Each structure stands twice: as structure tokens, then as C-alpha cells.
Amino acid sequence: MDETAQGDPTPGTVRPGGRTARTRSAVRDAVLTGLAEHGYPGLTVEYVAERSGVHKTTVYRRWGSVEGLVADALDLAGEDTWTPPDTGSLEGDLRALAREVTETFGSASAAAAPTAFVAAAFQSDRAAEALRAFYTERFARCESVVRRAVERDEAPPGTDAAAVVRAVSAPLFFRALVTREPVDAPLADQTAAAVAIAVRAGAYLPARR
């Protein structure tokens, strides 16, 4: 059915912004389910329309294509209220960040959406662009972790927050999505401890160019 033809909202499904936001959210959920079940190559506008209950012509009009659907689902993922951990120490914050990654990839259901987005970016430039924007914004949110570490004398002023967050996340993403090895909490802790040592030593001041 068309979004304009939808009946009263089911309790609990109304998001700020009303029907438009609800439609967008329903479409996003259908995109994630489709990506997880069929992968980017198997995702179609028809599937998203049927699964979300939003009329196909509405989906085409607002999102244009499968690429537009995936990019918008990523944009929507970036509009959450996630904030980085604040445990009182740099290593604690890094450990909590790393454990979020291992918990995500240690659970098939939690891993489905990020895995599907990363996979889609191999096949769609627009998905790749949306993924880059998502991570840029995520890294910006993590600046508070490094700012607090500098205030506590755990990191030299000028430390590159994005480089620190990449260093603590990357070995876990690498195992989960590249070398296809398992990840667990001890690995998260090892990675966090290693990065905290390097941060203190000034290794993540901006790379010299």
C-alpha cells in the first residue's frame, strides 16, 4: 500500500516525524532484512516494497533504486543516539569500544546489518560513499574519548581520535570480515591495551606527510 493510504499507526511504531519517518524506517528494516537474506545482488525494489508494505511506486519515487535504498538505510543508521563509552580511563574506553565490535560480530543477528553494508559497498559506489560518511561521523563522535584522555594526561595533545578508533576497531573487523577468524572479548582487550600503550607514546599524533 502507498504510505498515504496507511491506516492508524501500530502502537510503538511511530517515530519522530510521523508517517514519513515511519515509512522510511519500515523501508530501512526491509532493506536490512533483504541484505541479510539475499545479499546486495539479490536485493530488489520489489522485495523492499512487499516486505515494508510501502507501494513500489513510492519506493521508486523516494529512493530511486536499490543503491538509493541502501545509502538511505546507512544514512538512517548514522542518525542514532550512540555515544562512545566514558569509563574514566583511556584503556577502559578503548576496551569498551573494542568489546562493542566483538559483541556485534559475535552475534549473527547483530552482525547482519553491518556485514551487509560492508558487502554492499563492494558492489555499489553509492553504498561505499554512504559507508564512508557513516564512519566519518562515528569517528567524530569518538573525539570525546581522546579529549578526555588528553585532559587526564593519558594522551598527548593533538592525538588523532579517528586514527585511535580505527586502530582499536580494525583488527576485529579484519578478523570478522577479511581473514574470517572468530573474535572474542580477550582479543578486544588485547587490542585496547596495545592501542592505549601506543597512544600514550604519541604514536597517533597526525601522520607526517
Place this chain on the structure above:
Amino acid sequence: MDETAQGDPTPGTVRPGGRTARTRSAVRDAVLTGLAEHGYPGLTVEYVAERSGVHKTTVYRRWGSVEGLVADALDLAGEDTWTPPDTGSLEGDLRALAREVTETFGSASAAAAPTAFVAAAFQSDRAAEALRAFYTERFARCESVVRRAVERDEAPPGTDAAAVVRAVSAPLFFRALVTREPVDAPLADQTAAAVAIAVRAGAYLPARR
């Protein structure tokens, strides 16, 4: 044409093992080209047969399917003579390893095969298994880097070579294949310096479980 019907080898194309190895290599080249041009979803046995000049029935008989083709191309990639750098210092070796990664992903042609393999692993369990085996073997080759570092008192005995190599490669793979950011030599050097500091401090002794 069938491998048994191939004529005299073109100079320079004979590999150790003769016709069978040449057929396998031609098929591997066709798989890589197909993955780079069409991605895993667009790769077909028919394409590989036509591109390699090996008869379709031979391809089906020996490789079975597209999954088998990709897995064997990865197995073949793992049979090269690559050895890790030996520069005389841990940081020098790590820098050289990291720069190999940035050089690969800084060049579209060099990046095509590894990118295609990683992408294929999202869609094929057999490709994922072959990728894991490839990296396990690669990391084993890098044990000499850490063994020499231990001998030079640059790393504590028991340092986990695979963890060190993952740590120095992962932030660059992460940028190239997950966050879709550019990589360059200064980033390689920054990563190597950070990991060398953490290694010296004992951060890559086996993770406590």
C-alpha cells in the same frame, strides 16, 4: 578447447607441472578478471571457460562450480614464494609489511584481486574458508619477523606473530575495504610505529583467555 587438446605452449606461459599447471593458471587468471569485472555474483563457469580457453566440461569436472573456482584461485595465490621483509629492525619490517598493503590498495590493478576475494567471501562460505586458510598461512610465514625481533630484544619471547601482523595490516585493510578511506605510505608508517611500540611493551603476548 579442452586442456588435452591445447597446442604447444606459448613461450613464457609454461609453469612447473606443465599443461595441468598451465590450465589451472589460465583458469585462475580468468577467475580474477571475472571477479574484478563482474564481481562474485556475475561470475559464471561459462565466462571462465571462454576467457581461459579451457573447455566448459573440463572446468566443471575439475572445479565443480564458481565457488570451487574462487577457492582454487585463492589456494593458488597462497602457493607463491612471498617472504616477509627482513630490514634489520622490527619497526623496519613492520613498515615494509604495512607499505605492501598501502601499495596494493593504492593501485586499482593491484587491489583488484584481493578486493575481489574479500568480496566473494561475503557470498560464498567456501571462498571465506579459502580466505581464512590463505591468511593463516601468510601469518605463519611472518613468524620469522617476530622471531628475529625477539632475537634482537625488540619483542618479548612468546609474542604472537599473527596478532602483530594483523595489527599492522588491519587499519589499512579497514580503511580500504570497510570505511572506504584512502591509504598512503605515511599511514603505513604511523601504523608500523604504533605496533612496534606495543610489541616492545609486551601487548602482543597471547591474549589471556
